[in-house]
Amino acid sequence: MRKIHSFTDVVYVKDKFLNSTTCKKYIQLAKKPSAKLRRVYSSVDNQLWEERLVDIVNDPIVLKVKQFLDTEFGLNLQIARAQIQNWIKGSNGELHVHKPDPSKYNSLIYLNDDFKGGDFFTRYGVRVNAEVGRLTFFDGKEVYHGVSEVEGGDRFTLIFFWKE
Secondary structure (H helix, E strand, O other): OEEEEEOOEEEEEEOOOOOHHHHHHHHHHOOOOOHHHHHHHHOOOOOOHHHOEEEOOOOHHHHHHHHHHHHHHOOOOEEEEEEEEEEOOOOOEEEEOOOOOOOOEEEEEEOOOOOEEOOEEEOOOOEEOOOOOOEEEEEOOOOOEEEOOEEEOOEEEEEEEEEO
16 A cells, blocks of 8 residues: 655555446445435535445445455454445535544545545645545544545545454
C-alpha cells in the first residue's frame, strides 16, 4: 500500500483493490433515499443515516479486506462494523476520531467517482480523492478525519471499522 502522510496523519492507499464490476454490484445494494427524503435531508445537518446505510458485516468483502490488511500490516483485525454508505448531496463529515468507539482502525473502498466534492481529508492535510476500487486504511482513533461536503451526485463507499 502507498503511504500518504502529513505531520502525524498517516493514511495508506491501495488502488484497484476492487474492479468496477464489483463496485457497481455494491452500488446496486446501497440505499438511495427518495427525492422527498433528500429534500428533508437538505434542511437537517447530516441526519437520516438509517436511510443511507446498509450493514454488510457478514458480506464476503469483509474477509477479503481483513485478509489483505492482516497480511500487509501483520495484524489480526476483527470487524466491529461494515457498511455501504451513501453520502448524498449536502452531506459531509466534520473532523473527528472514533473515541470511545471499540474500533481502532478504519478503511473504506470508493465505489464510484462520478460525484462532486466528498473528499476524505485529515486534520493535517492528507486528502484522498475518489477512484473506483481504491482502498484506504488508517488509525481512526488517532487520525482526525472527515468528508468534505458532497456538492453533486451520490458518493458510495464501503466502510469498515476494525478492532485489533
